[in-house]
Amino acid sequence: MDHINLLLSIGELDWVFKGSNSIETLLQNIVAMVARHMKADVCSIYLYDDKTNELVLRANTGLNPESIGRIRLRSGEGIAGSTLEQLEPVCTCNGFSHPNFKFFKDTNEELYRSFLSVPIMSGTEGIGVLMLQRKEDNHFDPADILALRVITSQLATVIENAKLIMSMKRHNQKAAPDALQKTVFNTPFVKGKSASRGYAYANAVVINKNERFRQFDRVTFPRHYTFKDFSNALTATERQLESLQKQVENKLSDAASMIFTSHLLILKDESFSGAIAALIKK
Template sequence: MQLVARCRKCGRVMKSERVDNYRVKMTCSCGFSDFRTITEKVKTVNPFYHKAGFTPFLESEKGKMVLTMQKANREHLEIISLEEISMLVSSDFDLPLVLRRVAEKVATQLKVSVCSIYLMEEGDLVLAATYGFDVSFVGKIRIKIGEGITGTVARDRQHISLTRASQDPRYKSFSELQEEKYNSMLSFPIADKQDVYGVINLNSTSMKTFTDDEIYFISIIANLILTAVKLRQKVASGNVTP
């Protein structure tokens, strides 16, 4: 699927290059570049449209109408969540507050027990925000690149989705977080084409299978977090006026 967009600096049509199954890099001859999130499988305007995944399936006409309303409501809420998170990213709030609110909104939207965000710090992944785990461990949990599922995702820059995470040979539990009680896990890299900036993790006590829609949703969130991190790095360096 070819993505057509114009440069925000000069207005020329930008070239698109797919980075992975979820992201496309847009480049312009003037030197401007940007990343867009668009999965190869989704070709509708609404990225949450192509699969409903409701159970049980109701056969009656009335039941089908209920399912249609539920689906529309879910899509509406997901779009609202993305709008709210986009506003957080572009706000002048400090990064820790932005990440904390993002974690809370994502966990609530996808109905998972835990959402945690790790950022790179001195070569390690450090817990930067969490919803569901004890917040006193923020800044204290450190994971090396390649260590456990989270470290593997950061190293390979590819997401991992598991229904029984603790049975995976790459799994490493942190006893202080009491991770052993969580079954399902989705771990997604926060990265651009050159560097990894962190990882966002979702954990669920149930044996949940994350759908393509949910993974796509998290890929958008990961890119928004990346934007938030880069923006505040530029502000801190004095290259951008807050």
């Protein structure tokens, strides 16, 4: 088992991000990487949907691909739901005998009875579940549990950002086509999270959401900008983020630098840059 190679090599995680052109692809690359290193037959990422209060299967390798987005569990329901409810790992050599197990038809899950499920945490809050499965004769051990807990802590920031972006994408998809411009700039309110304990003092600013972007209508620019200028700006921003990431890697932990990779992915994701590009071409 090559747990240590995965836990210590953030460099290997780079190919996961650089080879992803959407949030969905990112999550799929993550489950493929974790399954390979943990020698698991199945790897799944469940993310908690705050709107429906359900865990939703968002990425998987090993089961029927049509299961993605279709499997939904309440907190406490199924092995994944139990993991989220207890915020503790669940490890069993026969998941079918687990008191909370829930079977879904046409997933091919019956082939993999050994389960290891670990909560994905954001601070003290559970935001999802990372689950592994193996065939019945290949059980998980305490070393596997420890390794998967560390892996989820490494990936938690990136997965939390992925969860946020997917939520924004679903919000955008519900909007009418003629409301595209309004949707892009009036995204759902996002509650910030404290990066460190303590107090901050600063001047208060009243934000009028109806005026946030109207100021740009009153700005006079030195020249007319084109779609090519927008593309060049995205490229320049990507380079700046990559430079910042390297600086953070040198001063802080490798894991801390992954937040910049999340920002890079946002730039590439169609729900962000694609929507803006559509407005420019309109």
